[in-house]
Amino acid sequence: MKKFIATIILVFMASIPVFASDPVTLRDSENGVTVDLYPGDGDNYLFYGNNFVGYNVQIPHNYLTEVIHLRENGTGMILESKDGHGKTRFDVTGGFVMDDENDDMKLRDSYEKALAAIGGEDKARYCEIGYDHWEITWREPEEVRHSRKFVIKRDAGVWCELLISRQLEEYDSTPFDTLIDYSFESLGFGED
Numbered sequence: 001m002k003k004f005i006a007t008i009i010l011v012f013m014a015s016i017p018v019f020a021s022d023p024v025t026l027r028d029s030e031n032g033v034t035v036d037l038y039p040g041d042g043d044n045y046l047f048y049g050n051n052f053v054g055y056n057v058q059i060p061h062n063y064l065t066e067v068i069h070l071r072e073n074g075t076g077m078i079l080e081s082k083d084g085h086g087k088t089r090f091d092v093t094g095g096f097v098m099d100d101e102n103d104d105m106k107l108r109d110s111y112e113k114a115l116a117a118i119g120g121e122d123k124a125r126y127c128e129i130g131y132d133h134w135e136i137t138w139r140e141p142e143e144v145r146h147s148r149k150f151v152i153k154r155d156a157g158v159w160c161e162l163l164i165s166r167q168l169e170e171y172d173s174t175p176f177d178t179l180i181d182y183s184f185e186s187l188g189f190g191e192d
Contacts, residue, residue: 024046052075078091147161
């Protein structure tokens with residue numbers, strides 16, 4: 001009887017689809033750091049969950065295939081596109097709110113510094129600051145579109161940031177732009 005039950009359990013387990021596929025491992029050839037990415041939302045994305053800070057983002061892995069840098073401190077990565085989709089750079093990082101800052105100060109201060117870095121609010125094509133995030137989009141030079149997003153997890157002392165820079169010949173909504181926009185919007189923290 002035990003053998004029969006064990007056989008039933010094995011048949012049942014074998015019939016369950018495997019959802020946790022093997023990860024795709026990225027490796028920085030200069031510093032040896034590796035990062036595992038897992039199947040994400042749909043066929044076009046890999047999920048990056050940063051264990052050190054606690055943020056996550058969906059990465060359009062079919063386009064961002066070149067590892068530029070994996071941060072040795074475990075806070076993030078820089079990836080680039082390798083093919084004819086316009087040169088795209090994807091820089092995601094995170095960190096901790098310092099003892100002399102509070103959530104509002106960190107959010108406002110980082111927003112003001114980001115605007116100052118591009119030459120002020122009048123240089124931004126779009127900017128918004130909310131309760132727990134800010135977003136800025138600008139072009140510089142004119143053929144490169146930059147989108148920068150900062151998210152803070154209130155009362156947790158952590159933040160994350162994503163900068164996507166894309167060289168454009170002519171901006172129109174392409175399937176690649178849709179993938180990049182979804183990746184940009186996916187940056188955030190997991191639920192408690």
